[in-house]
Amino acid sequence: MSGTAALSVEGACVALGGRSVLREVTFGLEPGEFCALIGSNGSGKTTLLRAILGFLPLAAGRIRLNGVVGAPGPIGYVPQKIALDPALPLRARDVVTLGLDGARLGLSWPSKARRIEVDRMLRAVGADGFAEQRIGLLSGGQQQRVLVAHALVRRPKLLLLDEPLANLDVRSSAEIVALLRRLSREYGAAVLLSAHDMNPLLSAMDRIVYLANGAAVAGRPEEVVRTEVLSSLYGYHVDVVRVHGRVVVVAAEAGEQIHEAVARDPVHTASVP
Amino acid sequence: MSILLSAIEFLHNEPVRVALIVGGGAALVCAVVGVATVMQRQSFAGHALADVSSAGGSAAYLLGLNPLLGFLGLAAAAAGVLEWSEIREARERDLLTGVVLGAGLGLAALLLYFAATVRNASGAALTVLFGSMFTIPATIVPLALAVTVVALTVSALVHRPLLVSAVSVDLARAQGIRVRAVSLAHALALALAVALAAMTVGAILSTALLIGPAAAALRVARRPAAAVALAAAIGLGATWGGIILAYESFYWTPGRGWPVSFFIVALVFAAYLTAGVLATHGPRRAAAHPSGCEAH
Numbered sequence: 177m178s179g180t181a182a183l184s185v186e187g188a189c190v191a192l193g194g195r196s197v198l199r200e201v202t203f204g205l206e207p208g209e210f211c212a213l214i215g216s217n218g219s220g221k222t223t224l225l226r227a228i229l230g231f232l233p234l235a236a237g238r239i240r241l242n243g244v245v246g247a248p249g250p251i252g253y254v255p256q257k258i259a260l261d262p263a264l265p266l267r268a269r270d271v272v273t274l275g276l277d278g279a280r281l282g283l284s285w286p287s288k289a290r291r292i293e294v295d296r297m298l299r300a301v302g303a304d305g306f307a308e309q310r311i312g313l314l315s316g317g318q319q320q321r322v323l324v325a326h327a328l329v330r331r332p333k334l335l336l337l338d339e340p341l342a343n344l345d346v347r348s349s350a351e352i353v354a355l356l357r358r359l360s361r362e363y364g365a366a367v368l369l370s371a372h373d374m375n376p377l378l379s380a381m382d383r384i385v386y387l388a389n390g391a392a393v394a395g396r397p398e399e400v401v402r403t404e405v406l407s408s409l410y411g412y413h414v415d416v417v418r419v420h421g422r423v424v425v426v427a428a429e430a431g432e433q434i435h436e437a438v439a440r441d442p443v444h445t446a447s448v449p
Numbered sequence: 450m451s452i453l454l455s456a457i458e459f460l461h462n463e464p465v466r467v468a469l470i471v472g473g474g475a476a477l478v479c480a481v482v483g484v485a486t487v488m489q490r491q492s493f494a495g496h497a498l499a500d501v502s503s504a505g506g507s508a509a510y511l512l513g514l515n516p517l518l519g520f521l522g523l524a525a526a527a528a529g530v531l532e533w534s535e536i537r538e539a540r541e542r543d544l545l546t547g548v549v550l551g552a553g554l555g556l557a558a559l560l561l562y563f564a565a566t567v568r569n570a571s572g573a574a575l576t577v578l579f580g581s582m583f584t585i586p587a588t589i590v591p592l593a594l595a596v597t598v599v600a601l602t603v604s605a606l607v608h609r610p611l612l613v614s615a616v617s618v619d620l621a622r623a624q625g626i627r628v629r630a631v632s633l634a635h636a637l638a639l640a641l642a643v644a645l646a647a648m649t650v651g652a653i654l655s656t657a658l659l660i661g662p663a664a665a666a667l668r669v670a671r672r673p674a675a676a677v678a679l680a681a682a683i684g685l686g687a688t689w690g691g692i693i694l695a696y697e698s699f700y701w702t703p704g705r706g707w708p709v710s711f712f713i714v715a716l717v718f719a720a721y722l723t724a725g726v727l728a729t730h731g732p733r734r735a736a737a738h739p740s741g742c743e744a745h
Contacts, residue, residue, distance in 0.1 A: 229623050253623035264488060264615060265667055265676045271616065278613040279626045281606045310671065311616075326620070336623075 180243040182207045182333045182366035183228065187237035190220075190227050196390060197223045200237070203385050203394030205366040207333055210357055212377040213370040215387030221370040222256060224387065225336050228368075229253060242333055252327030252335035252365065257342070260319060262312035268322045269307045272297055275326035293329065300362075301325040301355060317348030324356065328363060335360070337369040341376055349376045356380070374401070375422050401425075459696060468582040468692050468709065470590055474597035475645035475658060476684035481604045482642035483663030483684075484676045485635060488615045492664075494531055496656040497546045498643045501527035501553030503652030506577040507560035510570055516577070517589050520644035520652070521596065527553065528640040532633055557652075580651030582692060582709040593645065600641035607634045612673060649688065650710040658684060661717035665724035687716035 183205040190198040198220045205211055215221050226232045228239055229251060238245050266274075272294045277284060298304045301321040306314055311322055320340050327335055337356070341349045357380040360367040371377060374384065374397075384401065385394040386409060393400050393409050400406075401423055403416045410427075417424045459465055486495050502524035509519025527549055534545055557577065564573040576584065610631040613621040621628050646655030662683035663676070670676035691713030699706040 231619075231622060250625075251623060253620065255617055255619040255623075258617045258620070260616065261488075263667060265670050265673055266612070266616065267671060270612075270672065274609065274613050274616070275624070278609050278621070279624050280609055282609075283605050284609060 181205060181240070182209070182242060183368065184240045184243075185224075185228070185237070186239070188224075188227060188234055188239055189236040190223055190232055191235045192223065192232070196235075198227065198392075199390045201385075201387075201392040202237075203383075203392065205334070205368060205383065207364045207366055208361055209382045210360050210367045210380055211369070211383040211385060212374055212381040213368055213385045213387065214372070214374045215370075216372055219387040220390050221387055222338055224385075224392075225253075225338050225368070225370060228334075228336060250330045250332040252324075252330070252332040254320070254323045254327050254335075254337040254340055256338035258319075258323070260312040260314075262310065264310070264312050266311050267308050268303055268311055268314065268318075268325075269294060269298065271311050271322050272303075272325045272329055275329040297325045297329045300328075300359065315348075316343050317345075317352065320344065320348075320352050321355070324352075324359070328359060328365065331363060331365075333365055335365050335367045337367070339370055339372070341371055341373075346376075353377060353380050378423065459693070462696075463587060464583040464585070465692065465696060467585050467587050467590060469689060471585055471593045471645070472582060472649045472688040472692060472709075472713075473685060474593055475642075475649040476662070476688040477681055478597055478600040478604075478638075478642045479646050479659045480662050480666075480680035480684040481601060481677055482635075482638045483659045483661075484666065484673070484680050485604065485608065485611050485615075486639055487660060487663045487667055488673075489611070489635070491639070492656070492660045493543060494546050495639055495643060495659050497531070497550035497553070498524045498527050498640055499647055499652050499655040499659070500550045500557075502640075502643055502647050502655075503577055504553050504556035504560060506647060506652055507557045507564060507573065510573040510577065511560050511564045511568060513568075515589060515592065517592055517596070517644060517648050520647045521641070523553065524640040524643045524647070525637065528636040532636045576651070577647075578651050578653045579708065580647075580649055580654060580710040582649060582695070585648065589648070593648065596641050596645055600638045600645070603634050603638040603641075607631045607638075608673070611635055650713055654710050654714055657714045657717050658688070661714075661721055662687065665717070665721040668721075668724040668728040683717065683720045687713050687720060690716050 181204045185201055185203050188198060188201045189196065201224060213221050213224065223232065227234060241251065273290065276290060276293060295304070298307045301324050303318065303321045303325055306318055311319060314322065324337075340352060344352065353376055356367050356369065359365070369377070378397070381397055383395065384397045385392050386400050386406065388409050391409060393405055401416055403414065406416060406425060407413045412427070415426045417426055486492060502520040505519035505521070505523030506516050507519070509516040530549060531542075531546060561574045561577065564570045575581065610621060610626040613624060613626055614628055614631060618628055642659055643655055646658040649655070650658050662680040665683055666676045666679035670679050691709050694712040695706055695709040
C-alpha cells in the first residue's frame with residue numbers, strides 16, 4: 177500500500193432510530209482499486225454507502241477520504257433504483273453535463289470546453305450512441321452507463337455505486353462491471369460497488385467487504401470468501417461452496433441458531449438459478 | 450387601416466395596458482417556475498398555494514389593501530408551511546397539501562362573506578377566485594414588475610441544482626447541493642408565481658396558467674431550456690391572446706364581453722391538446738421509440 181488511501185473507514189458505527197445498523201466496520205481502498213460490497217438485503221450496504229457520503233452521522237469511528245475527515249473532495253455516486261421519469265426533458269448528454277456543473281447557481285451558457293469534456297465522458301462509458309435521447313426512455317443498462325458518466329465526469333477519486341447490477345440482465349451486468357473495472361484503472365478512482373450477489377464481480381474485484389448483520393470482514397477475496405471467515409462473521413456455520421465457477425454461501429442448517437434475518441434468506445450469495 | 454386604428458385604441462386604453470403588463474409578467478414567471486414545478490411533481494402543491502392565497506386576496510379586499518400583497522402574503526406563508534413540514538413521502542405530502550388547501554379556501558369563504566356584508570363588495574368573490582384583469586388598478590404595476598423580476602432571478606439562480614434534484618435528491622446531495630435551501634428557494638419562486646397568476650386569472654384558475662403551459666411544453670420539448678422557452682411562448686400567447694379576445698368580445702357578445710380568464714384558460718387548454726397531438730404524432734417521438742411502446 178502506497179500513498180494516501182482513497183477511502184479509509186475506521187471502526188465506523190452507525191445507529192438509526194436507536195438501533196445499531198453498522199458495528200465497527202473497518203476497511204480501506206487505494207486509488208484504482210475495485211471493491212465489492214457484498215451482503216444480503218438489510219445487512220447495511222446502503223447505510224454504509226450513505227455514511228461514506230456523509231448523509232448519515234457516525235456514532236463512533238471515522239471515515240477519511242483522501243486522508244481527510246469531513247472535507248470530502250467530489251465523490252462519484254450512483255444511487256440505488258432511480259426512477260427516471262420518461263417525461264423529464266433531459267437527454268443523456270444533459271445528465272452528464274449536470275454532473276459537471278449541476279451544483280452551480282445561475283444560468284448556464286454554452287461552453288465548448290464543457291461540451292468536449294462531456295463528449296469524452298460519454299464515449300468513455302459507451303453512451304455516445306444515445307447521447308441525444310431522453311434519459312427516461314433508455315434501457316436499464318444504458319441508464320446505468322449515463323449515471324456512471326454523471327458520477328465520473330468530475331474525476332472523483334472515489335466512486336460509490338449502490339446495487340448498480342440490480343434489474344440488469346446477465347449481459348448488461350457483465351458489460352457494466354467490465355466498464356467500471358476499466359474506468360477505475362484509467363481514472364485512478366477507487367470503486368466501491370454494492371451487490372447481493374458476488375458472482376458477476378468475481379473476475380473484477382481486487383477487494384471485498386462482506387457485510388452480515390451490521391458487521392463486516394474485508395480483504396482480498398481469497399482471504400474473505402472462506403468457510404471459517406464467513407462462519408465467524410455470521411456467528412454460525414456457513415459453507416462456501418465453489419460450483420461451476422460460481423461461489424455460493426450456504427447456511428449449514430436452517431436451525432434454531434440461525435439469525436432471524438438469515439432464516440428468511442438462507443442462501444446469501446447464491447445466484448438466481 | 451381600421452385594424453391599425455383599433456390597435457392604437459387598444460393600447461391607449463389604460464386597463465388594457467395594465468392587464469398586458471401584469472398578465473405578461475405573470476405568464477413569464479409561471480412558465481419558468483411551472484416547468485420546474487411539473488418536473489419536481491409539485492403541481493398539486495402549486496394548486497394548494499393558489500387556493501390558500503385566495504384568503505389573502507380576500508383579506509386585502511376586506512381591508513382595502515393592494516390585493517397582490519394579500520395573495521403574496523398567504524401564498525408565501527403556505528409555501529413556508531409545506532416546505533418546513535419536511536415531509537418527503539408523496540402520499541403524506543399530498544394529504545397535508547390537501548388539508549392546507551381546504552383550510553385556505555374556508556378562510557377565503559369567511560373573508561369574502563365579510564367583504565360582501567360589511568363592505569358591500571359583492572364582486573370581490575368573483576374577482577378573487579376567477580380574476581378580473583381589466584379592473585386591476587394601475588398602482589399595482591410597480592409591485593407586479595418587482596415580483597416578476599425577483600421570481601425570475603430566483604428561478605434562474607437555482608435552476609441547475611433543481612434539475613439535479615429532479616433526477617434524484619440523493620444524487621444532488623452527493624454533488625454537494627444544499628437540497629433544502631434549493632427547495633426553499635423554489636418554493637419562494639412558486640409562491641411569487643402563484644400570487645401573480647392569482648392576480649391575473651384568479652386564485653382558482655391560477656393553476657391553469659402555472660401548470661398548463663409548462664405541461665404542454667414538456668410534452669414536446671426535449672431539453673429544459675426549450676421547455677421553458679416554449680412554455681413562455683404558450684403562456685404569453687394565451688394571456689395576451691386572451692386579453693385581445695376579451696377586449697374584442699365587447700363587440701361580438703351580447704352584454705359587456707366575456708371574462709378574460711375564460712379566454713386565457715381556453716387558449717392554454719387548446720395548447721395542451723395541440724402539444725398532445727404533436728407528441729404522439731410528431732416526427733421526433735415516432736423516431737425516438739419505434740412502435741411497440743405499449744407492448745410491455
